[in-house]
Each structure stands twice: as C-alpha cells, then as structure tokens.
Amino acid sequence: xxxxxxxxxxxxxxxxxxxxxxxxxxxxxxxxxxxxxxxxxxxxxxxxxxxxxxxxxxxxxxxxxxxxxxxxxxxxxxxxxxxxxxxxxxxxxxxxxxxxxxxxxxxxxxxxxx
Amino acid sequence: xxxxxxxxxxxxxxxxxxxxxxxxxxxxxxxxxxxxxxxxxxxxxxxxxxxxxxxxxxxxxxxxxxxxxxxxxxxxxxxxxxxxxxxxxxxxxxxxxxxxxxxxxxxxxxxxxxxx
Numbered sequence: 001x002x003x004x005x006x007x008x009x010x011x012x013x014x015x016x017x018x019x020x021x022x023x024x025x026x027x028x029x030x031x032x033x034x035x036x037x038x039x040x041x042x043x044x045x046x047x048x049x050x051x052x053x054x055x056x057x058x059x060x061x062x063x064x065x066x067x068x069x070x071x072x073x074x075x076x077x078x079x080x081x082x083x084x085x086x087x088x089x090x091x092x093x094x095x096x097x098x099x100x101x102x103x104x105x106x107x108x109x110x111x112x113x114x
Numbered sequence: 115x116x117x118x119x120x121x122x123x124x125x126x127x128x129x130x131x132x133x134x135x136x137x138x139x140x141x142x143x144x145x146x147x148x149x150x151x152x153x154x155x156x157x158x159x160x161x162x163x164x165x166x167x168x169x170x171x172x173x174x175x176x177x178x179x180x181x182x183x184x185x186x187x188x189x190x191x192x193x194x195x196x197x198x199x200x201x202x203x204x205x206x207x208x209x210x211x212x213x214x215x216x217x218x219x220x221x222x223x224x225x226x227x228x229x230x
Contacts, residue, residue, distance in 0.1 A: 010156070044206075045221075049218060094217050100208055101147075101162060101172075106159040
C-alpha cells in the first residue's frame, strides 16, 4: 500500500528567502514521486518527478527535490522564493508494480510575503 | 495538442438534478481519472479507467457513475446531485507505462460545480 504525508498545511516565506516543503511517503515497491503545483483557480501542473534515476531531481521554475530512501522523504526546495511561487503544492506517490493509481498528499499552501 | 479538456467549466445544480461532466484527451492515453478537490483534502479519486470499456471505483465513488465508451473520453455522471457534491472536479490521464513520462498525469482545467 502507498501513502503520502505533507508535513505542513501552510508555509510562509519572504520573497528572496529559501523554500522548503516537506513530504514523506510510504510504498511497497520502488515508487515514482511527483510534485505538482496549482495556482489559484487553475489546474495542476507538474513541477518535477522522480522515477528511480538521479536522486536529486530538478524541475521547472528553479525547484528541486531530493529522494531519500532511508528517510522515505521527497522534500521540495527552492533557493529563493518569488511572489509568483505562491500556490498550492501537492506531493504524489505512485508505487508502480503495474499500478498507475497515484495517491495525493493533502497539499501545502505556500504564502510568499513581499 | 489540446491535452486534457473538460466541459463544462462551471455549473450550478439544484438538489436532485442530474448532469454529466465530459473529459477528453488527445494523447492516446490508456488511463483516465476523475478527482474531486475540496479545501484541505487534496485530490480524492472518484473513479478511474485503465482502458476503453473499463471503469473502477476509487476512494469516494458513492453518488457518481462513469463510462468510457471511447478511449479518448471519460464521462462522470451525477444521477441525483446533493449539496455534498459541491466541489471542483478534475480529470486526468496518463499513458500507463513504465519509464519516461509513462506514469505522469496530465490534468484538465477543472469543473466548478455548485449544488444548491
């Protein structure tokens, strides 16, 4: 069985400071992991994904995430927040083994202050 | 490529009315999904399909039915709408293969449904 926990429902940062959004997962197989972003009143857009290649994954808009199997974590980071990063972020696990039914975290709302 | 499209974008129903939401994808994807999004709950899977002519229940299927008569279309039906079904509905699709982008989901823009 698979599950995902986003450890913070809200994260507040100032523009220009680092961003850290935390995600822990559980999976019976070698999982694929994703981060999606949703801007207000919009659909979901893929930020980045891990699929058993490099453990440090780079995504769009300067975001990156590191897969840590020993900690079952896939935290999302960005060195310097921009006002346009304010959005809802979802961590998603898909455990593979022939199944393509992902499980979504409950989301983390990123608030960026000027 | 239009990707994943949803119609309608907005709808207001009265309790007990019925409606159908249409999802279409032009990427020849095998898997299609219907989710609902409610504040603080993330996306919850209603129903999904692993190929033309197949459907399966997700996490919150009660009150909804689906059909996938054509590979490119996935319909979500509400037979008798209830206020608890007020939500934003998202459709998604994925190729359903390992490697590359085979398990990446592509999402539609959403349908905002209000049931009075």
